[in-house]
Structure formats: C-alpha cells, structure tokens
Amino acid sequence: MTAFVARTLTRADIEHVDGPATLTECTLDGIDLSDLDLSGWVFERCTFPGASFSGAVLEGAIFKTCRASGARFLGTDLQEAEIEGGDFSNTDLRGATLSSARISRAKMTGADLSDVRAVAFELEDVLLSLAVLTKVSFRKMTLKHVDFSEADMTSCDFRDAVFEDCSLRNARLEACGFEGADLRGADLGGVTLTDARRFKGAVISKGQAADLLGQLGLRVV
Secondary structure, three states: EEEEEEEEEOHHHOOOOOOOEEEEEEEEOEEEOOOEOOOOOOOEEOOOOOOOOOEEEEEEEEEOOEOOOOEEEEOEOOOOEEOOOOOOOEOOOOEEEEEOEEEEEEOOOOOOOOOOOOOOOEEEEEEEOOOOOOOOEEEEEEEEEEEEOOEOHHHHHHHHEEEEEEEOOOOOOOOOHHHHHOOEEEEEOOOOOHHHHHHHHHHHHHOHHHHHHHOOOOOOO
C-alpha cells in the first residue's frame, strides 16, 4: 500500500496512486477530490478543511483524528467507512451513503446529514449539536453518547431505537416517529407537554414523565 507522511498533497498526487493508500499527518486543505475512487484509503491525523469529496467513492475508508471542518461529502459513497475522532464540524454530507459506516468520538457540530442513506450504521460518542439530520433513519439503532441538542431532526425515523446517555435537548422533532423507541437514556430537556405527543408509543422513565406532568403542576410520587 502506498504511504505518504507529512506531505502537502494535490489532486494530481492522489490521482497517480494505484490502489489504496495511507496518508499520515498530510495536508489537503481545500483540495478537490470529487468523483475519485478512494476505496479503502486511510487518512490518519490529516487536515482537509474545506476539501471536496463530493461524488467520490470512499467505501471502507478510514479517517482517524482528522480535522475536516467545512469539508464537502455531497453524494459520497461512505459505505463501511469509519470516522474515529477528529473534527468534522460544519461538513456537508447531504445525500451521502453511510450504510454500515461507523462514526465514533467525533465532533460534528453543525454538520448537514440530511437525506443520507444509512442502513445499519453506528454512532457512538458523537457531538451533533446544531446539526441538520432531516429524514435520516435511526430505526432499530442503539445510539450511545450522542448529543443531538438543538439539531434539526425533522421527519427522522427513531422507531425501535435505543438511546443510551444521549441528548435531544431543544432538538427540532417535527414529524419524527418514535414508536417502540426507548427514550429512558435521553435528555428530553426543552420538550413541552404539548410536544410529548411526538413520542407516542415510546418508553420513557418515571422521572421524564414527572418533568412533563410538572408543567401542569402535578407531582408523580
């Protein structure tokens, strides 16, 4: 496998590589890698803020502790890819394919993941506050340590999902489906009693129920 270490790379450098490569501590700031086949590539401690991977194939690619704020992944194939650590704030992943992908220990504040195609993908210890996640399916997923606070989650599918130490505080949840979801591990701060109808069919804790009923001046004992 081709390897680059501590290099500033251009699109031409990438295009001349035959097969997957490993990039370590490389600089790709603002680079245009759209529509390239980068399946199986490994990016470790690289920086590429403002770069474009739109339309690229990154199936099975690995991003470890990269800094990619503002990067674009529109329509990118990220099947079975892994993002571990790093800063992906304000990235644009609209229409990307994330099936069987894994995102862990990453900062994705303000990222746009609307309309992503994501079957059997995993989220763990991810900061998605202020993100846009409209029409994303989280059905039957177990979400661990995911912060969705103030995110736009309109029309998301949370049916049969399990929340473990997550936050939905002040998130926008219009037209979401929560049937069969276990919300006992979610912070529902900012949810009013009138909004609670969106959680029809979900499981909540006594404490969460008490908070909602407290708005009517009632106490649960």
